[in-house]
Amino acid sequence: MSKRIVIVGGDGAGMSAAAQAKRRDPSLVITAYEKGPVVSYSACSIPYYVGKVVNQTDQLIARTPEEFHRQLGISVHTEHEVVDLDLHNQRLQVRSDGSTAWESYDELVLATGAVPIVPSWPGVSARGVYSVKSLEDGVSIRRDIEHRHPLTAVVVGGGYIGLEMAENLRHWGIKTMLLEQKAAVMPTMDPDMGELIVEALVGLGVDVFLEEEVMGFDVADGWVRAVQTRRRNVAADLVILGLGVRPQSALAQRAGLPLGIKQAIKVDPYLRTEVAHVWAVGDVTESHHLVTGQPTYIALATVANKQGRIAGLNLSGSATPFPGVLGTAITRVGATEVARTGITLTEAKEAGIDAKETRIQAETKLGYFSDVSPITVKLVAEVGSGRVLGGQIVGGSGSGKRIDTIATALSARMTVTQVVDLDLAYAPPFSDVWDPVQIAARTLVPKL
Amino acid sequence: MSKRIVIVGGDGAGMSAAAQAKRRDPSLVITAYEKGPVVSYSACSIPYYVGKVVNQTDQLIARTPEEFHRQLGISVHTEHEVVDLDLHNQRLQVRSDGSTAWESYDELVLATGAVPIVPSWPGVSARGVYSVKSLEDGVSIRRDIEHRHPLTAVVVGGGYIGLEMAENLRHWGIKTMLLEQKAAVMPTMDPDMGELIVEALVGLGVDVFLEEEVMGFDVADGWVRAVQTRRRNVAADLVILGLGVRPQSALAQRAGLPLGIKQAIKVDPYLRTEVAHVWAVGDVTESHHLVTGQPTYIALATVANKQGRIAGLNLSGSATPFPGVLGTAITRVGATEVARTGITLTEAKEAGIDAKETRIQAETKLGYFSDVSPITVKLVAEVGSGRVLGGQIVGGSGSGKRIDTIATALSARMTVTQVVDLDLAYAPPFSDVWDPVQIAARTLVPKL
Numbered sequence: 001m002s003k004r005i006v007i008v009g010g011d012g013a014g015m016s017a018a019a020q021a022k023r024r025d026p027s028l029v030i031t032a033y034e035k036g037p038v039v040s041y042s043a044c045s046i047p048y049y050v051g052k053v054v055n056q057t058d059q060l061i062a063r064t065p066e067e068f069h070r071q072l073g074i075s076v077h078t079e080h081e082v083v084d085l086d087l088h089n090q091r092l093q094v095r096s097d098g099s100t101a102w103e104s105y106d107e108l109v110l111a112t113g114a115v116p117i118v119p120s121w122p123g124v125s126a127r128g129v130y131s132v133k134s135l136e137d138g139v140s141i142r143r144d145i146e147h148r149h150p151l152t153a154v155v156v157g158g159g160y161i162g163l164e165m166a167e168n169l170r171h172w173g174i175k176t177m178l179l180e181q182k183a184a185v186m187p188t189m190d191p192d193m194g195e196l197i198v199e200a201l202v203g204l205g206v207d208v209f210l211e212e213e214v215m216g217f218d219v220a221d222g223w224v225r226a227v228q229t230r231r232r233n234v235a236a237d238l239v240i241l242g243l244g245v246r247p248q249s250a251l252a253q254r255a256g257l258p259l260g261i262k263q264a265i266k267v268d269p270y271l272r273t274e275v276a277h278v279w280a281v282g283d284v285t286e287s288h289h290l291v292t293g294q295p296t297y298i299a300l301a302t303v304a305n306k307q308g309r310i311a312g313l314n315l316s317g318s319a320t321p322f323p324g325v326l327g328t329a330i331t332r333v334g335a336t337e338v339a340r341t342g343i344t345l346t347e348a349k350e351a352g353i354d355a356k357e358t359r360i361q362a363e364t365k366l367g368y369f370s371d372v373s374p375i376t377v378k379l380v381a382e383v384g385s386g387r388v389l390g391g392q393i394v395g396g397s398g399s400g401k402r403i404d405t406i407a408t409a410l411s412a413r414m415t416v417t418q419v420v421d422l423d424l425a426y427a428p429p430f431s432d433v434w435d436p437v438q439i440a441a442r443t444l445v446p447k448l
Numbered sequence: 449m450s451k452r453i454v455i456v457g458g459d460g461a462g463m464s465a466a467a468q469a470k471r472r473d474p475s476l477v478i479t480a481y482e483k484g485p486v487v488s489y490s491a492c493s494i495p496y497y498v499g500k501v502v503n504q505t506d507q508l509i510a511r512t513p514e515e516f517h518r519q520l521g522i523s524v525h526t527e528h529e530v531v532d533l534d535l536h537n538q539r540l541q542v543r544s545d546g547s548t549a550w551e552s553y554d555e556l557v558l559a560t561g562a563v564p565i566v567p568s569w570p571g572v573s574a575r576g577v578y579s580v581k582s583l584e585d586g587v588s589i590r591r592d593i594e595h596r597h598p599l600t601a602v603v604v605g606g607g608y609i610g611l612e613m614a615e616n617l618r619h620w621g622i623k624t625m626l627l628e629q630k631a632a633v634m635p636t637m638d639p640d641m642g643e644l645i646v647e648a649l650v651g652l653g654v655d656v657f658l659e660e661e662v663m664g665f666d667v668a669d670g671w672v673r674a675v676q677t678r679r680r681n682v683a684a685d686l687v688i689l690g691l692g693v694r695p696q697s698a699l700a701q702r703a704g705l706p707l708g709i710k711q712a713i714k715v716d717p718y719l720r721t722e723v724a725h726v727w728a729v730g731d732v733t734e735s736h737h738l739v740t741g742q743p744t745y746i747a748l749a750t751v752a753n754k755q756g757r758i759a760g761l762n763l764s765g766s767a768t769p770f771p772g773v774l775g776t777a778i779t780r781v782g783a784t785e786v787a788r789t790g791i792t793l794t795e796a797k798e799a800g801i802d803a804k805e806t807r808i809q810a811e812t813k814l815g816y817f818s819d820v821s822p823i824t825v826k827l828v829a830e831v832g833s834g835r836v837l838g839g840q841i842v843g844g845s846g847s848g849k850r851i852d853t854i855a856t857a858l859s860a861r862m863t864v865t866q867v868v869d870l871d872l873a874y875a876p877p878f879s880d881v882w883d884p885v886q887i888a889a890r891t892l893v894p895k896l
Contacts, residue, residue, distance in 0.1 A: 012881065045814060045876050054816035160875075290871070301881050302874045309868075323869050330873035339873050366493060368502035401846065404853045404872045404883070411870055412860030420757075421771050422859055423738070424852045425778035425787050426750045427608075428493050433460065433749050435852070 005315060006092060006105040007032035008082045008251070010039030013282025013304035013311075014111030015063070018074050020312025028316065030074045031103070033094055035081035038135055039065060044301050046138035047161065050145070051168025057135060082112075085255035087275050107277050107315055110252055110265060111308070114245035114283035114299045123217030128224040129239040132161050141240070145172055150237030153177070154227045155206075156214055158185030160331050162242030163197065166206045167333055169240070176205070177234060179212040179227065188327065189340050189392050192359070196376060196394040200336035245299050247284045260286040262297040269321035271311045279315070281307040288324035291342045291389050291410060292351045298327045328407045330400045335373075337400030341407040342390025345380050354383040358443040362436035364398045366428040375399040377440040379406070379416070386415035386446060391437070398430065405437050416444040453763055454540060454553040455480035456530045456699070458487030461730025461752035461759075462559030463511070466522050468760025476764065478522045479551070481542055483529035486583055487513060492749050494586035495609065498593070499616025505583060530560075533703035535723050555725050555763055558700055558713060559756070562693035562731035562747045571665030576672040577687040580609050589688070593620055598685030601625070602675045603654075604662055606633030608779050610690030611645065614654045615781055617688070624653070625682060627660040627675065636775065637788050637840050640807065644824060644842040648784035693747050695732045708734040710745040717769035719759045727763070729755040736772035739790045739837050739858060740799045746775045776855045778848045783821075785848030789855040790838025793828050802831040806891040810884035812846045814876040823847040825888040827854070827864070834863035834894060839885070846878065853885050864892040 065076035084093035116131035158180035184194030218226035282304035348355035373396020391406035513524035564579035606628035632642030730752035796803035821844020839854035
């Protein structure tokens with residue numbers, strides 16, 4: 001009899017696993033259950049949908065359930081929620097249209113993703129207050145803007161989603177304020193890099209308030225009217241919460257699967273959980289950090305898709321490990337590009353690594369081009385070995401993706417000397433003769 | 449007594465060596481002789497000077513002789529030509545203002561660079577026919593354009609300089625034709641990638657003729673009037689030769705220094721020649737190719753500056769090897785970015801490596817952005833091991849510098865599987881969730 005694989009969760013990780021496995025072994029019978037109305041959509045695009053950069057939600061959907069069935073022979077059921085797992089008997093309970101049924105599996109892939117963190121602030125459930133995770137969130141926010149024409153918005157949280165939402169709200173001309181509880185935006189980067197990001201936000205007309213602790217919301221007629229912080233009361237017709245996510249692992253936890261850091265599901269390098277025939281991928285899963293060697297939780301689409309691919313290979317007869325993650329990430333604030341990979345100096349110290357850092361400013365191309373911009377590069381390296389541990393970049397057009405050079409060097413465990421020796425591309429419209437990444441690395445080369 | 453270092457040639461390689469050595473060991477007495485009128489200028493910027501992107505030659509000069517003296521304590525003599533070497537007695541003959549003198553050295557650095565290849569075509573020395581190597585070449589071409597207002601130009605040769613000069617001549621509205629002897633432009637890349645580059649040239653209004661063998665030039669009153677090819681006679685008020693360079697190694701050869709590939713000076717990994725106390729760096733020097741392990745000749749500013757730095761370290765007491773080169777290079781043709789690194793499939797075959805290639809087309813960002821462009825990525829990998837051997841990229845804004853990811857992977861001797869596993873940066877304005885480099889690598893991963 002054909003092997004029956006059930007996927008729980010129809011986003012990038014789960015559907016990548018399904019597609020990869022089915023392509024390699026067409027005999028597999030694969031069924032995916034998704035509790036929401038759509039699968040395989042670009043969650044990272046939601047801010048750009050809100051900001052009118054893209055106008056049709058179907059442009060954000062890589063493949064519909066019908067296409068999965070027709071093109072790949074995979075059954076996808078939306079509006080089907082998996083409510084219980086019976087791992088001992090290899091079955092799961094699925095609810096749809098108010099009724100439930102038990103389904104059996106030979107291999108189970110948990111790809112239930114993450115949910116936005118929403119503190120229990122008074123008034124947080126008022127109308128006009130939104131998280132940004134699902135496509136429906138994006139549709140609701142945009143519809144609200146189009147119908148209600150909010151004049152003022154407050155974005156709570158200065159991480160990726162907060163920055164991207166603030167930028168995209170400005171596309172509507174909405175007066176936008178960003179509140180961050182910490183002393184700097186972008187918590188995965190250093191405060192001095194955060195200052196450059198704040199400059200970019202201010203350049204877009206976003207008011208940024210740091211060290212602002214939200215206490216709750218003023219609500220009238222069911223709608224949010226203002227954000228109360230410890231210091232002030234800020235009028236707001238619209239509030240966007242960008243406070244990060246946590247793994248949606250309650251189902252796995254109830255079934256007895258061991259959880260790890262931040263309650264993410266523990267997996268081995270092959271993405272198997274500790275229970276036979278149960279796999280986990282994507283934002284619900286713990287990862288191995290390639291720099292620290294420690295477990296980490298990084299909810300990013302790149303990681304989810306890579307894990308999905310690896311699980312798909314292994315579900316179809318391979319034994320391919322997933323090497324781990326660096327937390328490489330990028331975004332932009334207007335024309336300013338922001339990227340990071342590996343660990344910061346603070347994280348190095350927390351991991352017990354003796355490290356030092358450098359920060360240089362260079363230019364994105366030779367200075368005589370009219371569109372030259374500054375680029376700031378920060379590198380962290382281990383004292384003694386010179387091994388590169390992490391990097392951060394903020395700069396104009398052409399800056400951000402230079403983080404990939406650092407990420408590749410991190411994966412190869414290169415030293416700063418090896419980065420200086422790299423044969424990177426130079427021409428006047430692209431770089432100085434020493435790439436900014438190498439200019440930074442040079443300052444960390446031990447004196448010989 | 450202080451050690452006396454003499455540098456022959458005042459461009460990037462020689463002056464990098466001088467600056468690095470002097471910074472580390474201020475007791476060194478360093479003298480540089482340059483036969484031309486300027487030192488330490490950006491030769492790669494000459495096309496952009498001709499094309500009015502930059503208007504002042506002093507913007508192309510990193511440091512003047514006076515600045516070298518004042519800031520670093522290095523003596524730089526322009527218009528001083530080294531005409532003879534007496535390596536046995538550690539001295540060299542310098543000519544200036546018509547007189548010559550012998551100078552002694554403790555360590556000698558040959559950084560005499562390269563000269564443009566100029567075939568002995570009839571009429572090639574006519575006025576209006578230019579090579580593009582020195583800053584004076586650039587000044588002459590631009591002055592000629594400003595004074596004589598040429599209506600038609602022919603660029604001979606479809607390499608980097610040819611492409612860049614064609615683009616920059618179009619900034620003046622000059623009707624420009626590019627002639628290439630081979631069946632494709634950009635000889636360091638594959639013909640199918642060359643086709644994309646021709647499209648970009650045509651988009652700028654450049655007429656491109658391939659397989660055109662130049663036979664000579666029509667000359668009247670001392671000025672070029674037309675280019676004669678085997679097939680046609682092309683009217684031209686201005687002719688630019690972009691036929692590559694060869695090492696300027698005659699001085700070294702006369703002194704008995706062993707030459708290698710293409711008559712470049714042979715050096716060991718520390719950049720020492722085979723004669724004691726004589727070093728060679730930059731465009732006059734042979735390099736070690738990191739992919740083939742064979743000697744190669746690559747005249748690029750990046751290599752020259754890196755070699756200068758390494759020689760400077762070693763002249764001041766270090767023992768640092770220069771690992772070698774990949775031939776990583778980049779340019780642009782209008783908005784089209786062009787880059788390459790490592791070796792092509794043809795070069796792999798010539799080197800006896802069993803290799804295969806892939807070519808994919810992706811997009812520079814998610815498709816809903818109005819400024820999305822196609823990006824074509826070609827990867828070459830060894831059969832069996834899967835080791836990546838080379839890459840080529842042609843695409844819109846944001847494409848070219850992705851070559852650095854491939855170059856870094858090449859330096860680390862990564863396999864295509866390791867490239868697929870890389871944690872590269874993704875956000876909708878920068879990439880698809882799989883970077884185009886990884887999309888290419890995926891197609892080469894052996895079926896598991």
